[in-house]
Amino acid sequence: MPARRTYLDAGGRSPVTSRTAQALQAGLTDGWADPARLNGESRQARALLDGAREAIAEVLRVHHDNVHFTHSVPFAAERVLRSMVAARRGRSRIVVSAIERDALVDVAEFLSPGNVDRIDVDRLGHLDLDAFRAAVSSPDVAVAVVQHANHEIGTVQRLDAIHAIAADAGVPLVVDATASIGHVEAPAHWDALIADPADWGAPAGLGVVALRPQTRWLQAWPDGDDDWAPGGVSVPIALAAAVALQERVEGMEREAQRQHDLVGRLRSGMEHLEGVTVVGDPVERLPHLMTAAFMYLDGEPLVSRLDREGFSVGSGSACGKAAFQPSSVLAAMGALTHGNLRIGLHPGITEQDIDRFLATMPRVIEAVRISMSH
Amino acid sequence: MPARRTYLDAGGRSPVTSRTAQALQAGLTDGWADPARLNGESRQARALLDGAREAIAEVLRVHHDNVHFTHSVPFAAERVLRSMVAARRGRSRIVVSAIERDALVDVAEFLSPGNVDRIDVDRLGHLDLDAFRAAVSSPDVAVAVVQHANHEIGTVQRLDAIHAIAADAGVPLVVDATASIGHVEAPAHWDALIADPADWGAPAGLGVVALRPQTRWLQAWPDGDDDWAPGGVSVPIALAAAVALQERVEGMEREAQRQHDLVGRLRSGMEHLEGVTVVGDPVERLPHLMTAAFMYLDGEPLVSRLDREGFSVGSGSACGKAAFQPSSVLAAMGALTHGNLRIGLHPGITEQDIDRFLATMPRVIEAVRISMSH
Numbered sequence: 096m097p098a099r100r101t102y103l104d105a106g107g108r109s110p111v112t113s114r115t116a117q118a119l120q121a122g123l124t125d126g127w128a129d130p131a132r133l134n135g136e137s138r139q140a141r142a143l144l145d146g147a148r149e150a151i152a153e154v155l156r157v158h159h160d161n162v163h164f165t166h167s168v169p170f171a172a173e174r175v176l177r178s179m180v181a182a183r184r185g186r187s188r189i190v191v192s193a194i195e196r197d198a199l200v201d202v203a204e205f206l207s208p209g210n211v212d213r214i215d216v217d218r219l220g221h222l223d224l225d226a227f228r229a230a231v232s233s234p235d236v237a238v239a240v241v242q243h244a245n246h247e248i249g250t251v252q253r254l255d256a257i258h259a260i261a262a263d264a265g266v267p268l269v270v271d272a273t274a275s276i277g278h279v280e281a282p283a284h285w286d287a288l289i290a291d292p293a294d295w296g297a298p299a300g301l302g303v304v305a306l307r308p309q310t311r312w313l314q315a316w317p318d319g320d321d322d323w324a325p326g327g328v329s330v331p332i333a334l335a336a337a338v339a340l341q342e343r344v345e346g347m348e349r350e351a352q353r354q355h356d357l358v359g360r361l362r363s364g365m366e367h368l369e370g371v372t373v374v375g376d377p378v379e380r381l382p383h384l385m386t387a388a389f390m391y392l393d394g395e396p397l398v399s400r401l402d403r404e405g406f407s408v409g410s411g412s413a414c415g416k417a418a419f420q421p422s423s424v425l426a427a428m429g430a431l432t433h434g435n436l437r438i439g440l441h442p443g444i445t446e447q448d449i450d451r452f453l454a455t456m457p458r459v460i461e462a463v464r465i466s467m468s469h
Numbered sequence: 470m471p472a473r474r475t476y477l478d479a480g481g482r483s484p485v486t487s488r489t490a491q492a493l494q495a496g497l498t499d500g501w502a503d504p505a506r507l508n509g510e511s512r513q514a515r516a517l518l519d520g521a522r523e524a525i526a527e528v529l530r531v532h533h534d535n536v537h538f539t540h541s542v543p544f545a546a547e548r549v550l551r552s553m554v555a556a557r558r559g560r561s562r563i564v565v566s567a568i569e570r571d572a573l574v575d576v577a578e579f580l581s582p583g584n585v586d587r588i589d590v591d592r593l594g595h596l597d598l599d600a601f602r603a604a605v606s607s608p609d610v611a612v613a614v615v616q617h618a619n620h621e622i623g624t625v626q627r628l629d630a631i632h633a634i635a636a637d638a639g640v641p642l643v644v645d646a647t648a649s650i651g652h653v654e655a656p657a658h659w660d661a662l663i664a665d666p667a668d669w670g671a672p673a674g675l676g677v678v679a680l681r682p683q684t685r686w687l688q689a690w691p692d693g694d695d696d697w698a699p700g701g702v703s704v705p706i707a708l709a710a711a712v713a714l715q716e717r718v719e720g721m722e723r724e725a726q727r728q729h730d731l732v733g734r735l736r737s738g739m740e741h742l743e744g745v746t747v748v749g750d751p752v753e754r755l756p757h758l759m760t761a762a763f764m765y766l767d768g769e770p771l772v773s774r775l776d777r778e779g780f781s782v783g784s785g786s787a788c789g790k791a792a793f794q795p796s797s798v799l800a801a802m803g804a805l806t807h808g809n810l811r812i813g814l815h816p817g818i819t820e821q822d823i824d825r826f827l828a829t830m831p832r833v834i835e836a837v838r839i840s841m842s843h
Contacts, residue, residue: 116497326544407510
């Protein structure tokens with residue numbers, strides 16, 4: 096790897112700050128014991144875990160009793176969908192937006208094979224509200240899943256309207272907030288919410304589920320699991336997650352504005368390149384994410400070439416599975432594209448980094464074009 | 470808590486050494502990225518994860534391709550049982566020893582409700598081989614689960630004979646080695662094995678499954694999960710787990726002898742107390758574990774009083790769930806007991822600690838006796 100590296104793949108993962116790393120270490124020193132036991136060391140671990148839960152609950156604006164920790168986002172998705180479907184008495188259909196995260200759609204398909212309805216989005220990525228209304232009005236719908244904001248293109252959904260439609264139909268709404276918490280204000284309109292600490296700068300290894308007190312669910316897993324996580328979650332990681340979120344929230348408004356401007360600069364720079372389209376809503380969007388679609392170039396050589404130039408970016412499906420599947424998000428939006436690049440900023444990224452990146456792109460595109468023509 | 474504390478509850482959890490804590494920190498510095506992506510940071514994280522898997526596989530004496538990481542022991546149990554039962558074409562019965570860990574029995578009951586056979590053990594905790602042979606010969610048995618060594622009483626099972634019986638019946642044997650790896654040599658006779666890094670001194674948050682190449686299993690979870698863990702496991706924790714195991718294995722023979730002697734001292738000291746019986750095989754046992762049954766006293770006040778005296782011990786079920794359920798292990802062995810204490814030594818425990826503990830016990834017993842008579 097080149098000595099100087101610029102990490103522009105901060106969606107779902109982000110470099111861990113020294114304050115967060117210190118919290119992890121403190122969590123290990125004081126929270127290594129099993130919070131489920133009764134001796135002094137265990138009580139101390141439990142207090143740290145409860146404190147972490149409270150801090151995260153406060154940002155999500157729910158009571159900590161309604162926040163559950165699991166080991167990861169896909170695991171959180173499996174537990175929340177399984178337990179909410181179980182409470183819906185025989186209803187099994189799951190309605191999702193066409194641009195949900197693969198991890199969530201995979202879980203939905205696993206739980207209700209062949210019974211998952213994907214609702215179209217418009218060319219900016221906003222859910223088709225009429226189609227959504229028609230879908231949730233079917234009497235066999237158990238639950239609907241819509242993201243707060245998209246993890247590739249950044250488009251923020253209009254959850255007030257979406258939640259109202261679901262509520263009218265009596266269908267509980269699961270909101271995937273895994274791309275937005277810590278970047279913008281937490282959403283207000285949902286019956287269940289999934290959040291991803293690794294996305295806001297925590298070490299990976301924790302998934303968060305929040306439920307409204309009135310949201311119905313049935314335990315659909317073996318007895319004896321601690322809360323929603325078999326074997327319990329890592330106390331040090333939970334503590335680090337709470338501290339990382341605190342760190343993000345403290346400067347959120349200013350940082351969101353700064354990143355919004357940087358992504359604006361990036362979007363206009365990219366759109367000046369031939370055959371490149373920037374996807375998603377330019378206004379109602381997350382501050383830190385951007386996806387560009389390339390008409391003639393594949394994603395894999397672009398990512399590899401940029402990696403050799405010292406820039407880490409993403410491509411294809413952003414969910415962490417097989418990295419060069421075509422993006423299901425772009426496919427759902429009807430974007431005609433060979434490849435795409437996904438950029439995610441973290442607080443350490445500067446205007447100079449963006450300008451260096453934009454200055455590098457023509458050279459990278461040219462190199463990839465030549466290599467593809469051979 | 471008293472300033473001086475002695476942690477004698479080291480089963481399933483153990484204080485983390487500074488070398489292991491440093492490995493966690495190094496794993497965070499170099500392994501924070503998502504190992505499933507393709508940029509330089511992710512390749513580095515993947516290399517750390519692969520290295521951790523190789524180091525653990527070597528101790529288990531299997532190829533690293535056959536070692537899978539999950540988030541915890543109960544989760545490992547659910548995945549391995551679910552996927553092995555799925556491969557057994559309609560057979561659904563699960564045979565377990567009567568003293569298996571609650572977490573495993575809960576998973577078995579969840580997967581095959583009412584179809585779990587518990588096989589008796591003798592008064593030292595050894596499996597009744599004739600009863601086991603009869604149980605696995607039933608044609609609807611999918612899989613058998615027997616522990617390498619018991620997590621409360623320490624008795625080591627005769628896995629060579631047990632595995633031969635299961636193999637004769639064509640039934641795959643899952644061995645729960647969660648109490649033994651890092652304390653004694655890894656077992657040789659199994660078709661699938663479950664191990665617990667937190668038990669050998671790693672930070673909690675990882676479960677290990679090893680399979681023989683010929684062991685059959687079918688994926689019984691959503692597509693897109695990384696290996697056996699939805700969302701993947703924590704790279705820093707995996708690295709810390711490998712380092713902690715290395716640390717244990719380096720000095721294992723000498724440390725096992727030392728702990729075996731300390732537990733011998735503890736056993737004879739406890740057996741001199743009135744109404745106290747030490748349970749399990751005094752010879753074929755783990756070096757570091759001991760459970761004492763109290764004829765007239767409850768476990769909870771004993772644990773609380775010892776906690777106030779600065780000693781952390783366990784009681785009841787050792788699996789980390791509701792802490793003062795009666796011990797299912799002791800119940801299965803027919804031990805007539807009100808309460809019990811479980812002691813687990815870690816490498817930091819000295820002969821002086823044991824002697825202080827034994828000197829404290831008469832005072833603790835007297836205080837609990839008085840408080841119970843009021």
